[in-house]
Amino acid sequence: MFDFSTALLIIALLFGLVFMGVHVVVALGIASAVGIYMVTGKLRIVEATMASTAAEALRDFTFAVIPLFMLMGEFIGRSGAIGDIYVAINRGLRRIPARLAIATVLGNTVFSFVTGVSIASAAAFSRISYPEMKKHGYNPGFALGAIAGSSCLGMLIPPSVLMIVWGILTEQSIGRLFLAGVLPGALLASMFILYILATAYLRPEKVGAGRDQFPAVSEAADNPGNAVSSTSTEVGVFTSFAGVGGIIAAVLGGIWWGVFTPTEGAGAGAALALILAFFKGMNLRGFINAVYSVGKTAAPIMVLLLTAALYSRTLAMTGITSAIRSFFIESGLQPWSVLAIIVMIWFVLGMIIDSISIMLLTVPIVEPVAMSFGFDQLSFAITGIIAIEAGLLTPPFGLLVYTVKAAIQDDDVGVQHIFMASIPYWAIMLLAVLLVVAFPGIANFLPDSLM
Structure with a gap:
């Protein structure tokens, strides 16, 4: 039975x-406790x-998926x-205009397959790619916009x-859901790249006006969370591609073809990523810092899910859910x-909260x-994730924008420019x-084909 006054109070209070x-x-907990008491009258x-x-x-093993996938991304x-x-x-991409910005989008796409957190992508590529783009004459706002915008891929491409x-x-x-995000993620990345190419042709001064030649990769291109400086030699690059590609194929392929559950896949991915990290030179201190970093981020999310x-x-x-549904139908x-x-x-809401x-x-x-x-369930989920993620770019909250600003430590670029x-x-x-x-088939094609 619908209790209008109680439902209204719960939503208004929350x-x-x-x-x-x-x-x-805290708000979820208080609103829920008040609502249950008003419905039942008993503490x-x-x-x-x-x-x-x-x-x-x-007791639900599904809740372990988040910290395990985050740990996998942190180790990598x-x-x-x-x-x-x-x-x-x-x-x-040596001969392509604006290739540093395009490399940022493609790099974020790859990184999205190993971390489900956009903030991690924004922080990493602010320090990996921004120094290179700045050195080669890119407009600072355009460079940072490419980083912040492409970081949104982290919440759409699995594991998100x-x-x-x-x-x-x-x-x-x-x-x-993981499968449903692959094609929309690829579509979004392609659209970002087309925008960057169009900007390079129409406003070349934004991308260094022809000065975008292949640079000697500086120390700024190393991952900021890296415990060991990346050598970027051919052997190192091959190892990185093989290691990351193997982890993505093993984890997501295993989940999609039913070899193991998402929770088991997350655990396997974290273990493989740990092996790769130690092989690449991560020490014990780096391991402890990685676990601590994931704990600080994952613990609040887990409590949020409980409430x-x-x-x-x-x-x-x-x-109230049935009442709202009836209201819209009628x-x-x-x-x-x-x-x-x-x-x-x-x-x-994206302008205000995360x-x-x-x-x-x-x-x-x-x-x-x-x-x-009558909306398709999978395509609606992808629609919602993209729309909600877009809120990370909107003022005044714009969490990705503030993350990028904090990571670059450049006083010449204001938040408003980003x-x-x-x-x-x-x-x-x-x-x-x-x-x-x-076109719901964009989201449904892979899940219907492979599962």
Whole structure:
């Protein structure tokens, strides 16, 4: 039975606390506890519901996927392999205009296959590629816009943290979600490259006005988290390509063809990445720092997921999800209008809070609504992930922009310059949203073919 006053209070309390600056995990917990108490009137049930939700979540092996994939990416990052791969891509694009920016997009694409966190990509490539682009006369804003924009690929190309969270919240197959992100990710990367090429031809001063010759790779091109300086020799580059390629093939291929579950694949990937990192020269201190770094990042996400599960239960108890679905169905709105409203909500929230928080706050409500209007489940998930990720480029929050700014430590470039240079990438992501909605097969082709 739908309790309108309780449901309204829960949503108003939750968003009110978030906008007041209360951490989203605390806001979710408070709103859920208040909601359960208003529905049942008993503190004992509130305590029992919170305890059972936490116990069930901790027993679910799916929750281990996030820290294990993050650990895999951290080990590969510290091995220096990504720096080697960037150098190799750079060399291979010797005759192409704006090749340093294109190498950044391609390097981010490769890095996205080993880390599901866009922030990690932004921080790494701010230090790998920005010094090279700056040295060769690139406009600083354009260079940093390319880094921030292409870093968004980290949340779309598997293994993506946002995909894992979406799968947990909607009880979808994480393996199918991973497959669904491959072609849209490749499409988005291709569109970024086309924009960079067009800029190089129309405004060559943005990319050094012809000064983009093959550089001697500087020490700045080493991965910032690397415990050992990357040599970038032919043997080192081959080892990096073979190691990273082998890990991607083993982990994602094993998941897609049913050799092991996503959790087992994440564990295997972390183990293989550890072997690669030690082979490339990572020492014990680097190993400890990697584990500590992942712990600091993953622990808050895990707590967020616990409170999000509690929040979803509370919404179910009030009946608000069914009520919202009925409201939109009875409103007479066309499916495209409903989707436009949902995407607009995501864009607005992206200006204020981070991606995972947006997903936790909205997906339990909007996903059932979208399914009621006949949207394909996988393509809607990809649409949502792209739209939510676009929020990382929008002011005033723009987490990726601030990450890039913090990583470069260049006082001559202001945050506003990076925001302005990121606008074309935001527009391209919006276009990608429209393409995935219009052609669901972009997301569904691989999952339907391989699983």
